[in-house]
Amino acid sequence: MNEISEHKFIGVHIFGEMYGIDSKYLNDCNILKEALEDGIKQSGATLCSMQEKSFSPSGATLLALLSESHASIHTYPEFNALFFDAFTCGQTCRPERIAEALIKALKPKTHKLHKKTRGDEDFTNPLDSEEVSLEAENLHDEITC
Amino acid sequence: MNEISEHKFIGVHIFGEMYGIDSKYLNDCNILKEALEDGIKQSGATLCSMQEKSFSPSGATLLALLSESHASIHTYPEFNALFFDAFTCGQTCRPERIAEALIKALKPKTHKLHKKTRGDEDFTNPLDSEEVSLEAENLHDEITC
Numbered sequence: 153m154n155e156i157s158e159h160k161f162i163g164v165h166i167f168g169e170m171y172g173i174d175s176k177y178l179n180d181c182n183i184l185k186e187a188l189e190d191g192i193k194q195s196g197a198t199l200c201s202m203q204e205k206s207f208s209p210s211g212a213t214l215l216a217l218l219s220e221s222h223a224s225i226h227t228y229p230e231f232n233a234l235f236f237d238a239f240t241c242g243q244t245c246r247p248e249r250i251a252e253a254l255i256k257a258l259k260p261k262t263h264k265l266h267k268k269t270r271g272d273e274d275f276t277n278p279l280d281s282e283e284v285s286l287e288a289e290n291l292h293d294e295i296t297c
Numbered sequence: 298m299n300e301i302s303e304h305k306f307i308g309v310h311i312f313g314e315m316y317g318i319d320s321k322y323l324n325d326c327n328i329l330k331e332a333l334e335d336g337i338k339q340s341g342a343t344l345c346s347m348q349e350k351s352f353s354p355s356g357a358t359l360l361a362l363l364s365e366s367h368a369s370i371h372t373y374p375e376f377n378a379l380f381f382d383a384f385t386c387g388q389t390c391r392p393e394r395i396a397e398a399l400i401k402a403l404k405p406k407t408h409k410l411h412k413k414t415r416g417d418e419d420f421t422n423p424l425d426s427e428e429v430s431l432e433a434e435n436l437h438d439e440i441t442c
Contacts, residue, residue, distance in 0.1 A: 161314075161373050161376040161378050163371075163380060165312065165382075167310065167415070168415075169306075169415065169416055169417070200350050200358075201348050201350070203346050203348050203360065203362045205345055205346070205362055207364070213345075213362055213366065213367065215348065215360050215362050215367050217348045217350055217358055217360050219352070221358065221369070221371050221380065222358070222360050222367075222369050222371075224366070224367050224384070226308075226366050226367075226384075226386060228306050228386075231306040233306050233416075235308060235366070235384070235386065235415060235416065237310075237382075237384065239369070239371075239380070239382065241371060241373075241380065270312070270313075270314065270380060271314060271378075271380065272314070272316075
């Protein structure tokens with residue numbers, strides 16, 4: 153079995169919000185970056201590159217490109233809050249560890265996180281098989297909440 | 298009312314998978330980037346910067362940092378498939394337009410997309426109010442699927 157046939161088209165997506173964070177953390181890209189990088193290490197993912205941007209009058213976005221997909225932070229210091237997501241393809245990484253590292257570093261009073269397994273563990277190649285049961289339909293009709 | 302008090306801590310997240318895409322598209326960062334940039338324009342979002350990486354033996358990741366948050370593509374040419382997500386903060390952007398642009402450019406046979414409104418429209422500042430009802434608990438207990 154070669155490398156390609158061993159892996160699967162699946163991944164785990166963790167996303168959510170953290171509230172009640174000291175605003176000094178949310179405008180400090182160094183603190184945010186350090187926490188994010190620490191979490192990525194803990195998750196078992198590999199960091200390829202990082203984008204960061206500070207906004208005026210406040211707030212920052214950090215976007216980490218991982219070998220296994222991505223992780224993001226979007227901060228709102230004026231609300232003492234941030235949006236977070238981390239998506240890792242495959243079955244070996246633990247993206248929830250990235251959330252844990254942020255919670256440890258930024259000390260939100262509360263957080264709300266969701267976990268979703270994405271992709272399809274069973275299918276191999278929809279161009280060559282009949283295994284895909286999804287039908288192409290109008291996008292607006294198909295988006296689910 | 299100043300700018301800060303007018304905006305809210307909310308956003309819209311579209312994420313999902315597209316299947317049955319010609320693999321030549323999924324290894325071509327130029328095609329992927331053009332489709333993503335077109336979709337970002339259509340969505341009303343502002344592109345700040347783009348990360349891209351081609352993987353060996355195949356596959357690519359594109360990560361767009363937006364003024365309003367981010368958009369991502371992770372391709373699996375060996376499965377003729379990709380993972381997609383786009384998150385835009387605020388109420389003015391239409392992140393589903395980014396998905397539509399990818400579908401138009403890459404012509405997947407099928408797709409499966411989810412839409413989630415995130416954040417909290419009503420709350421202002423949890424450090425100064427009692428409006429946040431979420432309680433900090435153990436992360437593993439709190440993640441919902």
